[in-house]
Amino acid sequence: MLLEVIPYTEDAERLLKNCKRYDLLNEFYQSGGHWGKALETAEMYDRIHLRTTYYNFAKHLERKGEQLEAIPNYEKSETHRFEVPRMMFEDIETLEQYIIKQQDQVLHKWWAQYLESSADMTSALQYYELAQDYLSMVRVYCYCDSMEKAAAICNETGDRAACYHLARQYENAGAVKEAVHFFTRAQAYGNAIRLSKEQASEEQIMNLALLGKPEDMIEAARFYEQKDGCEDKAVMLYHKAGNFSKALDLAFRSKQFGALQLISGDLDERADPELLQQCADFFLENGQYDKAVDLLGIGKKVIL
Structure with missing residues (x-):
């Protein structure tokens, strides 16, 4: 790439500025380790690459072993929810303090999953609650055989995924009444x-x-x-x-003439012609000639 072979000089800097290639100027500063200028350029003229610039700077600091300095730059690049836990994973206590201070639901869920994998279910439930991850709360309570607590969460929140999970657990346990209730709550x-x-x-x-x-x-x-x-x-x-076809067919077979009148009002040219004729015949036999004519008129459209 061009920037890799151009050493840092004022002439190269001036050339890129005059061309208003601020994206290349940003890369030029980064490649030379001039992070202050790179960030300033991104802030003022190359905002489309601002987050990427902060991310690259954070990576640079991490490689230098300056983890605490890297954190705010990962945050500005909006990659901290993944990068900070990865970077700090060997220092669990510091990572926990960071997550507590952040008040971020995504980080709370990540920490809850870590605690669950470490078999610390009590603490995991606390962080799942902070993350408002009701499905995971219900799943953990079911795993711990605390169905009543799981049911309380479902009834209180109405969370559909949580209700569905609990319903499946009740079904597997043969508790049909409870399963039906929570399948209904889950829609x-x-x-x-x-x-x-x-x-x-x-x-x-x-x-x-x-x-x-x-x-x-x-x-x-x-x-x-x-x-x-x-x-x-x-x-x-x-x-x-x-x-409609099935409804009419069954209404005829079971002699539900009141239902026939109701259903016929919703018929159109898409209905089965034979059923239309049956309905029309029924209305003719019962002296309801206007309805019979309407239905036969629909039938004519089908034939045409």
Whole structure:
């Protein structure tokens, strides 16, 4: 590179200034060890490389063994969350004091992970709390067989990842009621419905399905479709999930004429032509000619 073969001279410095190549001037100062000038140039004219300049200066100081001086420069380069723990790892006590003073959630989480790996679970939990890492708190409490404390955190914070983790732990332990509760808090309604189906908890399945996504509603609808006397719930869920063909088909088979009237109001030209004709026939038989004409009009668009 050009700068590697140009020795530091006032002429070279003047040339780069006159060309307004402050990026090259910055590199020129760095290569010559003129860090004060490099940082000044970056601050005033080459701010796009300011963080990189601070980082390079911090690396320079670290290589010289000046770790304490390197720290503020790593901070200015915004790389301190990784570089300072790496640099200070051999001096754990000093590193701990640094992390305590920083009040930085990323550093608190890093320190908590270190403490956890050292089997100091009590201290790890304190730093996970400072980092507001509720998932890790719940994970550690579950590992320590303190499910009640984990549940308290989930109920208090509503953290979805933490609730999901706890729900899985309860499911593995066979505590279905608790698992369903925390799957619901995690908005993992499909999991909650799956467990409720195993327990044949009909009312709970309906409540969960109405909170969930269309696929959750369809899963619940399949459950109700297979249970005698629950076809009305299945029709309603298929309808709400947007599966009009299935809702209509089941409504006809189970003779739910009130549901037919409700569903037909949401039909358009995308509906199955045969089902449209069935609905129209139903309305004709029951003297509701206007509705029959509307449906047949839709059917005509499909044919065209």
